[in-house]
Amino acid sequence: MKQIHQIYVDGEFVTPHGTETFDLISPLTNLKTGEVVLGDETDTRRAIAAAKEAFKTFRKTTVDERIAYLGKLHAAVSKREEELVKTMVEEYGGTLQFSKASARNAIESFTNMIQVLQTFEFQKTVGQSLVRLESLGVVGIITPWNASNSFICNKFATAVAAGCTVVVKPSELSAAQTQLIVECFHEAGLPKGVFNLVNGLGTVVGAEITSNPDIAKISFTGSTFTGKIIAKGAVDTMKRVTLELGGKSPNLILDDADLQTAIPAAVFGAYMNNGQACIAPTRLLVPENKLDEVNALAKAAVRQVQVGNPMDEQTHVGPLVSVKQFERVQQYIRTGLEEGAVLLAGGGGKPEGLEAGNFVRATIFTNVRNDMRIAQEEIFGPVLSIIPYQTEEEAIAIANDTNYGLAAYISSSDRERANRVAAQIDAGRVVINGFKHDPQTPFGGFKQSGIGREYGVYGLETYLEPKAVLA
Ligand code: ADP
DSSP: OEEEOOEEETTEEEOOSOOOEEEEEOTTTOOEEEEEEOOOHHHHHHHHHHHHHHHHHHTTOOHHHHHHHHHHHHHHHHTTHHHHHHHHHHHHOOOHHHHHHHHHHHHHHHHHHHHHHHHOOSEEEETTEEEEEEEOOEEEEEOOSTTHHHHHHHHHHHHHHHTOEEEEEOOGGGHHHHHHHHHHHHHHTOOTTSEEEOOOOIIIIIHHHHHOTTOOEEEEESOHHHHHHHHHHHGGGTOEEEEEOOOOOEEEEOTTSOHHHHHHHHHHHHTGGGGOOTTOOOEEEEEGGGHHHHHHHHHHHHHTOOBSOTTSTTOSBOOOSOHHHHHHHHHHHHHHHHTTOEEEEOOSSOOTTOTTTTOOOOEEEESOOTTSHHHHSOOOSSEEEEEEESSHHHHHHHHHOSSOOSEEEEEOSOHHHHHHHHTTOOOSEEEESSOOOOTTSOBOOSGGGEESOBSHHHHHHTTEEEEEEOO
C-alpha cells in the first residue's frame, strides 16, 4: 500500500495540517492501492506564504540563473523517466505508448523553456520608452489527472523561466505520480519556497488558491465547468488566469483526402490517451457521398484497436481513470443510442474478459448529427462520432458549430486547400494531415476551450506583467 502522507512546503516534505484521507484505486482492478492525506486551507496558506517569501528573491534572478535551474530540473526529472512512465500506467491506466510520450513531454518542458529564454527579450524599447516584462508573482497551478506530470512540468518550467514561484494543487487521483515528480524537483535543489505542492480537494485547496490575495495568477488545466468556477473566483482579486479547458475537436476529412490512411488514423487518434484527451479528434466530419466507404474503413480500423492492460506494449486503449468516469461514458453511449445515432462499433458494457477494470468498448457512432449531445459535449472516453457533410462550406460550419475551440484536424491531398480551410476554423491549434505536436507553438483554446496560451514565447508572456517606463 502506498502511503502518501506528506506535502511539499518551503523546500521540505512536511506532514499536512489536514488529516482527511483519500483512497487510491487501481483503474485496472478497482482495488485499493494506497492512501493520500489531503491538505486543507491552513496547508494551502502556508504554501502560499512560502512561495510569496521566495518570490522576493527569485524574481531578481538573472536569465542565466534561471537557465541553470531549468537545466537542473531537466536532469533530475530525466533520471526517473522509467518510473514516471510506470507510475502513470499503474495509477492512471494510460497506455504504455501514451505514457512514454507524456513523460517525454514532461522532461522536454525544461529544455523547451531554456530554448525560449535564450532569445527572449525581457526589456524592449517601444515608442520612446522602455517596456520591462516583470515576473507576475506567486502562481497557483491546478491540474487534472489525464497527463498530470506533463502539465505540472510545463507550467512549472514556464514559471521558473519567468521568475515566478508556485503552489501546485494536483488532482487527488494523481497522488503517486505527483509524489515522484516532487522528489525530482526536490533533488534539483532550487531555492526553498520556489516550488510548493499541496495535495487536496478542488473545493478546499483549489478554492483557497482561487481566493487567496497572495496568488497573482492561476494556470489551470481541466474541465470547462471547473474553469468557469475558478475564473469567477479569481476576478475578485483580479488574478490573471490561463485556462486550458475542454474540447470537441473536429477532424475534417476533405473529399480529396486519402481515406485509406486518414480514416484509420482518425479512429486511433480519437482514442488517444484512452479517449481522455482534451485535444482528441472526437468529431469525424466526412463527405456524405463517401460515408459507406468511411464506415467500412472505420469498422475495419476499430477491429485493430486493442483494449486491455495498459502495461502491454500493444494496447491502444486502457481502462478509464475511475468508476465515475466509466459511468459517465456509459451514460453518453446510451444517450447516443437514444438520440438515434447508428452504432457502428462497440457500445455499452465492458469488453469480454476485462470486467474488473474501468474498460469501455472502443465505440463509434455514425450518421451523427452535430446537434446531438454526443457531438456537442465532451465525453472523455473512447467514443467517436462520424458526422456526414455535403459541401466544404458545410463542413467548416459544422466544425465551428460548437462551444469549444481547442484543436481541429484536416486531411487533404492539397496543402493549399487545407491551409485555406484551416484559416476558417475557430480553434487554437489546427493540425494538417496527421497528429503533430510542436512545443514552441502556442497551445490553448478559442471560445469555451479556455483563455490564454501555453508553451513557448506565448506561454512565457502570460507569466509576465509589462511595465512601461517613460522617461
Ligand atoms: P476532473 O474532475 O475531471 O479532474 P476538473 O476540471 O473538475 O476535472 O478538475 C481539474 C482540477 O481542478 C483538479 O485538480 C480538481 O481537484 C480541481 N478542482 C475541482 N473543483 C475545483 C474548484 N471548485 N476550485 C478549484 N479547483 C477545483
